[in-house]
Amino acid sequence: MKNKMENKRNDGCVCRKRGSAKLYLDFYYNKRRVVKTTGFDDTPENREQAQKILDGIIQKIAEGKFVFAKAFPGASEREKAYHAKFEGWTYRPEPSDITFETYVGEWKDTVWTSFRSETKKDDYEQALDDWLVPYFGDKTFEDLTGTELQIFIGQLRWRSGKNKGKPLSGSRVRNILIPLRAIWRSARSKYRWHHLEDPFEFVKDEKAVPRKKAKKPLVFRFHEWQNVLVHMDSFYRPMAEIMVMTGMIGSEMAGLRRQDIGDQSITVINSVVPRRKKKEKLEKEELKNDYRTGRCIPITSALRSRLDDVLARHDGDYVFTMKDGSRFCQNRFRQGAWETAFRRASMPQRHPYTTRHTFAAWSLTLRMDPGRLVKLMGHNTKKMIYEVYGDYVEGLEDDLMSILSYFGKDFVAQKRRELFALSLLDGESYGESQHVGLRNQS
Known part of the structure; x- marks a missing residue:
């Protein structure tokens, strides 16, 4: 009695897969089992037709005339290359033979998995899933022309939020194009x-991507910063002050451990970043670049008092926590205590990253040696210091005394060019007295 699921022959069979109503060809070729759908529904007529196709394949294999890639153009490129090697030729598909989505699958299995940075993996995966595969998925590489790329860029719009329907910014477009170019x-x-003509050169020549407008980073004036602190939840106030006194960013704050704090300095070696596509956080002993990793930030008296406040709250390994006791989360901090403080202070919203810019600008105002500031910030050259923050020094001159009092005498290095700043300070440190006053406010 003939098997209901299979019509077997010595060299292969026509069969159905469990759960499928389609007929499949099942045979061995070049020491590997090959199972491919015919696309036919399981009817007597279709079984007969499928058997004829299988018989033809078996005959060509016996005669040495079978070409796998020609018989199964929809097979994976890896399969085609494997069988081509046994058939005595090198498989080199044309750009018209491979769809973007097909290649992305293989690229993720090989190149993407080799990325050391989990953040880079997440960024590439998000761009692929959200923008690139939905648009280019069924297009071949021959279709990926400069004109097609220009059309793609032109239709990119924000899909949610206050900017819904508006074109994406130039920087956002560039971030989406980075993985596309790599693939x-x-x-x-x-x-x-x-x-193959490079479509990205065409887009560059046509200036299809909105040019990024250089913006000087915002920096707090001293009275603005005090206004923010006065209106900030007292639990988070010392954390915000530590950010402005060290130049540390949210991910570094989240990764700071007790063991990283010594008697004289903080060693910044750890960070925790949220993963966009997954409900988890990634902890890594590497920062944005090699220059930021392992940098040492001297602990001044003013900084020590803030650290002691935070460390006295718990005995956990990580220095900073949220008010509910969970680990510090930069997004929750920004969306909660930080933005609330700005609303209460009736001030325009600024990103917490402004504290890093402020640390640099205030340090230059105090005439800190740029070489020292480069090391504290984790930059690789002085160019960033001069070009980005240099213009702010003149505007902050009126705040010099207040900044110096807030940071404390021991913040400024003992170098000849900085001695004049120390001579301006006399009596009790403003930072110490101010911190006590703010601590008592809710």
Whole structure:
């Protein structure tokens, strides 16, 4: 009696997969089992037709005339390359043979998994899932022309939030194009499509991506910063002050451990960043760049008092926590205590990253040696210091005395060019007395 699911022959069979109503060809070729759908529904007529196709394949295999890639153009590129090797030729598909989505699958299994940075993986995956595969998925690499890329860029819009329907910013567009360019170059290199015109050069020539407008980073004037602190939840106030006194960013704050705090300095080596596509946080002993990792920030008297406040609250390994006792989360801090303080103070909202810019600008106002500031900030050259923060020094001159009192005498290095600033300070440190006053406010 013939098996209901299979019509077997010695060299292969026509069968159905469990749970499928379609007929499949099942045979062995080049020491590997091959199972491919015919697309036919299981009817007697279709079984007969499928058997004829299988018989033809078996005959060509016996005669040495079978070409796998030609028989199954929809097979994976890896399968085609494997069988081509046994067939005595090198499989090199044309750009018109491979869809973007097909190559992305293989690229993620090989190149993407080799990325050391989990943040980079998340960024690439988000761009692929949200923007690139939905648009380019069924298009071949031959279709990925400069004109097509220009059309893609032109239709990019915010999908939610206050900017819904508006074009994405130039920087956001560039971030989406980074993985697209990486995948396009990977495919061109792998298949040696040297003749393929670079669509990104076309877009560059046509200036299709909105030019990024250089913006000077915002910096707090001293009275503005005091206004924010007065209106901030007292639980989070010392954390905000530590950020402005060290230049540390939210991910570094989240990763700071007790063991990283010594008698004389803080060693910044750890960070915790939220993963966009997953409900988890990634902890890593590497920062944004090698220059930021392992930098030492001297602990001044003013900084020590804030650290002691925070450390006295609990005995956990991580220095900073949320008010509910959970680990510090930069997004919750920004959306909660930080933005609330600005609303209460009737001030325009600013990002917590402003504290890092403020630390740099205030340090230059106090005539800190730029070489020292480069090390404290984790930059690799003085160029960033001069070009980004240099213009703020003149505007902050009126705040010099207040900044110096707030940071304390021991903040400024004992160098000849900085001695004049120390001579301005006399009596009790403003930072110490001010901190006590703010601590008593809710």
